[in-house]
Amino acid sequence: MAYLEITLKVSNNNRSAAAKVYNDYKGPFLKEITGAKSKELLIRDEDVQVLHGFASVADAQAYLKSQMFNDDVVAGLAPLLDAEPEVRIYDVA
Template sequence: MAYLEVTLQVAADNRAAAAGVYEKYKQPFLGTITGAVSKELLVRDEDVQVLHGF
């Protein structure tokens, strides 16, 4: 398994919106990207991370 980690610097006030974008695109990503098997969100005090599993 291989992973792609994307780290985003998101202001604290916008983290809920970032989580909404994640939720909106999680299923389309998993359903249309060849080899995609997982997508996880980590919201931390300093950033937002998305981990894509292939």
């Protein structure tokens, strides 16, 4: 099991639009992306995190190169971000 954590700086004014991007692609992510196990949206005052669960680190790395991630998710979120996203992949011990 592995996790892909993407931390996004999104102003309060843009959070509903960012949540829409999350909701639009959660189902397709779980159905179409190899090794996808879960996807959660975590919200706090400072930022928003999207936590993706994968079968392996390789699956998480492959998702970051996928058409869905780059052409759909990144394209949808880019105008809403206040800073570059922080991307981390964790392997479960």
